[in-house]
Amino acid sequence: MARRRSGSRARLRELHPRSSHPRLRAGRRGCRHDGGLRRLRRSGPRALPVRVSAWSQEELAERLRGPGIYLHTGPFLSHIRTAVPAVAEGIALLYADHKVSAEEPYADFHIALQRPGSLRRWISPQVRFEYDGLLPFKPLPLGQALPMLEWGLNWCIGAHGHQFLIIHAAVIERNGLAAILPGAPGSGKSTLTACLVHNGWRLLSDEMALVSLQDGGLTALARPISLKNRSIDLIADILPNAALSARSEDTVKGAVALLKPPTTSVERVAEPARPAWVIFPTFKLGAATELACRSKADTLIELGRNAFNYSVHGARGFEALSGLVDTCACYRLTYGEMTEALALFGCLDAQAAGPVGART
Amino acid sequence: MSRREATGGRLLLRLAGRPESFATLSLADWDLVLRQAMRAGILARFCFQLAEIGALDKVPERPRRRLESARVLALKHQRDVRWEVACVRRALARSGVPIVLLKGAAYLMAELPSARGRLFSDIDFMVPRARIEEVEHRLLDAGWEPAVADEYDQLYYRRWTHQIPPLRHFRRNTVLDVHHTIVPLTARAPVAAEALATQSLALDGDGQLRILAPADMVLHAAVHLFNDGEYDHGLRDLLDIGDLLQHFGEQPAFWGDLARRAEALGLTGPLQLTLRYLERLLGMPLPDEIREAAARWQPAAAKRALFDALLLRALLPDHPSCNDGLAGTARWLLYVRAHYLRMPFHLLLPHLLRKSLLRPAERGGDARRDLQLRVEEFLRLGPPHHPAARAAAPEHSE
Numbered sequence: 186m187a188r189r190r191s192g193s194r195a196r197l198r199e200l201h202p203r204s205s206h207p208r209l210r211a212g213r214r215g216c217r218h219d220g221g222l223r224r225l226r227r228s229g230p231r232a233l234p235v236r237v238s239a240w241s242q243e244e245l246a247e248r249l250r251g252p253g254i255y256l257h258t259g260p261f262l263s264h265i266r267t268a269v270p271a272v273a274e275g276i277a278l279l280y281a282d283h284k285v286s287a288e289e290p291y292a293d294f295h296i297a298l299q300r301p302g303s304l305r306r307w308i309s310p311q312v313r314f315e316y317d318g319l320l321p322f323k324p325l326p327l328g329q330a331l332p333m334l335e336w337g338l339n340w341c342i343g344a345h346g347h348q349f350l351i352i353h354a355a356v357i358e359r360n361g362l363a364a365i366l367p368g369a370p371g372s373g374k375s376t377l378t379a380c381l382v383h384n385g386w387r388l389l390s391d392e393m394a395l396v397s398l399q400d401g402g403l404t405a406l407a408r409p410i411s412l413k414n415r416s417i418d419l420i421a422d423i424l425p426n427a428a429l430s431a432r433s434e435d436t437v438k439g440a441v442a443l444l445k446p447p448t449t450s451v452e453r454v455a456e457p458a459r460p461a462w463v464i465f466p467t468f469k470l471g472a473a474t475e476l477a478c479r480s481k482a483d484t485l486i487e488l489g490r491n492a493f494n495y496s497v498h499g500a501r502g503f504e505a506l507s508g509l510v511d512t513c514a515c516y517r518l519t520y521g522e523m524t525e526a527l528a529l530f531g532c533l534d535a536q537a538a539g540p541v542g543a544r545t
Numbered sequence: 546m547s548r549r550e551a552t553g554g555r556l557l558l559r560l561a562g563r564p565e566s567f568a569t570l571s572l573a574d575w576d577l578v579l580r581q582a583m584r585a586g587i588l589a590r591f592c593f594q595l596a597e598i599g600a601l602d603k604v605p606e607r608p609r610r611r612l613e614s615a616r617v618l619a620l621k622h623q624r625d626v627r628w629e630v631a632c633v634r635r636a637l638a639r640s641g642v643p644i645v646l647l648k649g650a651a652y653l654m655a656e657l658p659s660a661r662g663r664l665f666s667d668i669d670f671m672v673p674r675a676r677i678e679e680v681e682h683r684l685l686d687a688g689w690e691p692a693v694a695d696e697y698d699q700l701y702y703r704r705w706t707h708q709i710p711p712l713r714h715f716r717r718n719t720v721l722d723v724h725h726t727i728v729p730l731t732a733r734a735p736v737a738a739e740a741l742a743t744q745s746l747a748l749d750g751d752g753q754l755r756i757l758a759p760a761d762m763v764l765h766a767a768v769h770l771f772n773d774g775e776y777d778h779g780l781r782d783l784l785d786i787g788d789l790l791q792h793f794g795e796q797p798a799f800w801g802d803l804a805r806r807a808e809a810l811g812l813t814g815p816l817q818l819t820l821r822y823l824e825r826l827l828g829m830p831l832p833d834e835i836r837e838a839a840a841r842w843q844p845a846a847a848k849r850a851l852f853d854a855l856l857l858r859a860l861l862p863d864h865p866s867c868n869d870g871l872a873g874t875a876r877w878l879l880y881v882r883a884h885y886l887r888m889p890f891h892l893l894l895p896h897l898l899r900k901s902l903l904r905p906a907e908r909g910g911d912a913r914r915d916l917q918l919r920v921e922e923f924l925r926l927g928p929p930h931h932p933a934a935r936a937a938a939p940e941h942s943e
Contacts, residue, residue, distance in 0.1 A: 262607065290573035291607050295580065317580050318865055347614035497621045 234284035246273035257284040264292035275331035282451040356389035362461035373468030376416040388450035409443040472521035553867035575608040585862035589619035590662030636687035659785040667720035674725035760806040767815040774883020813842040
């Protein structure tokens with residue numbers, strides 16, 4: 186153990202010959218004990234964030250094992266630590282285009298994915314998600330570490346991001362107008378989103394629509410798309426060049442693999458979008474593709490049901506959600522063929538948006 | 546200032562006592578303070594405090610968003626508790642039984658400053674002991690269900706504590722703690738519930754919804770903080786009492802009432818500790834009258850030093866940045882002390898044994914459950930030996 190530590194320190198010193206890297210400065214206990222809290226006291230100029238891909242995989246893994254990295258995902262800044270190699274590899278692959286810092290004075294979330302130091306290290310190994318040292322979930326099998334990072338980050342936003350009204354939905358954008366795709370698990374929402382964002386649409390989020398309570402605008406996260414079960418192979422077929430993580434089998438959602446968000450979506454993450462459509466997709470094998478209007482009242486209720494924190498916002502939440510439904514054309518989409526669905530989305534245009542298009 | 550105060554929680558305590566000192570915080574300070582405040586359950590409280598002094602706009606953007614998010618959640622809790630209290634009142638309206646709200650629900654319904662930013666996990670209230678069965682039945686009829694499935698725990702609550710087992714609403718999942726007094730029946734210093742109830746104040750026109758009188762409210766909060774043994778929200782509870790004292794203390798007669806009441810109810814111990822740590826941790830100024838009384842009540846120097854060693858650790862947020870190597874032990878010793886205060890030793894030992902050793906059996910099969918029941922019977926702590934009740938047990942647990 187000790188040898189590995191000192192070895193990795195030497196490697197870090199090679200990587201940053203003149204840096205005052207916290208792992209080189211702080212005592213071993215300080216690092217292990219509090220995730221480098223002490224380090225935050227340090228003053229002096231800070232380096233600007235770089236892309237994750239600017240670091241070698243080895244350097245990234247080293248930092249994750251040690252002081253952690255500060256990953257920028259849209260409005261949130263997460264301090265992440267992990268010694269699990271699969272998570273480091275996953276971040277290198279899926280977040281390659283995201284901004285990252287070695288040091289920040291402040292982070293919205295301090296999280297870690299670590300292996301419990303018990304017998305579990307050898308017998309059916311597990312991984313646990315720590316939120317600032319607390320465990321909001323039960324541990325999962327080690328093979329599910331990467332999906333656990335994603336679920337954990339989602340949990341952080343859902344539990345602490347009440348500056349937004351958060352709806353469980355995918356959000357995509359074209360020409361400044363966004364479509365919100367709420368969908369029950371198994372509705373084909375993520376599969377459809379994956380295809381759309383590789384066909385002219387920008388990804389804001391695959392899981393969470395962040396609605397501003399001030400102006401109703403949508404904020405982007407541009408995080409990986411979570412594909413489940415059969416859609417993993419389907420997407421691997423349709424998008425042979427897309428970066429897809431290794432599969433994690435037997436999660437609560439079945440097999441899960443994560444798809445890297447398109448580079449342009451990540452680069453444009455700071456651009457908000459205006460909501461224009463709410464479309465509830467349902468994939469049905471062999472069904473004819475059909476876009477049917479859905480009543481505003483019905484849409485409002487269904488969106489409220491799909492929201493993470495609708496009730497938290499009370500009357501303001503109702504106002505934000507009814508404002509959203511008012512400005513959007515609301516539809517129900519049934520599709521049996523991906524190409525037909527993509528063609529249909531290609532035909533959605535600005536004229537279709539607005540209250541007129543959606544009255545039933 | 547002791548070593549503990551000088552390290553981890555220093556900034557947090559300073560900000561909690563004097564929110565106007567926020568301006569000197571760096572972004573890194575905010576990171577630390579908000580994490581500690583989150584753990585202590587006082588994040589939203591900070592937001593309200595900073596907003597009150599018009600300082601929220603001057604907080605850097607990321608910490609401010611976090612504070613505002615916490616405030617949104619706290620406001621949701623307040624709405625929910627108001628609604629829930631109305632539901633309880635409706636369920637008990639016909640019985641006319643007086644409902645004395647306790648702790649957070651009382652602060653909120655009486656619009657006391659301690660209510661701001663508070664998160665609620667349950668609603669506590671007190672009813673006369675003679676009518677507690679009737680109250681329980683009415684609440685069961687109105688949709689609340691026992692939240693504790695385990696027979697031992699059910700029995701434990703009814704036999705040894707000052708409340709019935711918590712009730713959970715079948716749809717809204719809200720939890721009610723129905724008390725009939727403020728300290729357990731077995732406590733070394735029992736408190737006469739009637740004395741509290743007769744002094745209680747009406748919150749509404751017909752007087753069904755009530756709160757404890759100011760001095761009693763402070764004493765209950767102090768007993769809860771120092772005798773319950775759980776310090777997850779220790780700092781928050783201490784701050785709450787500080788708010789109550791500041792609020793009620795504007796009436797000069799209050800301090801004398803408080804001292805006399807503490808002596809009459811035998812609660813000078815917890816009150817003395819409260820005053821000591823309000824001064825030591827938060828630098829709260831206290832009138833000489835109550836300081837002199839507290840000096841009279843204080844334990845011998847050795848005991849005082851022991852309390853300091855334990856409580857100056859346990860009252861800080863349970864966060865790595867505040868905990869030293871002894872914090873865990875301090876919390877554990879206080880937990881044991883609380884049980885010691887709550888139950889005589891011949892009851893306490895089997896109880897702690899069961900909690901620590903036998904609890905895993907609940908996850909085991911029938912054989913282990915049977916063994917557990919037999920051990921409990923042997924210890925005369927288990928459920929009464931009714932064959933029917935025994936037969937029904939597995940169904941309940943499934």
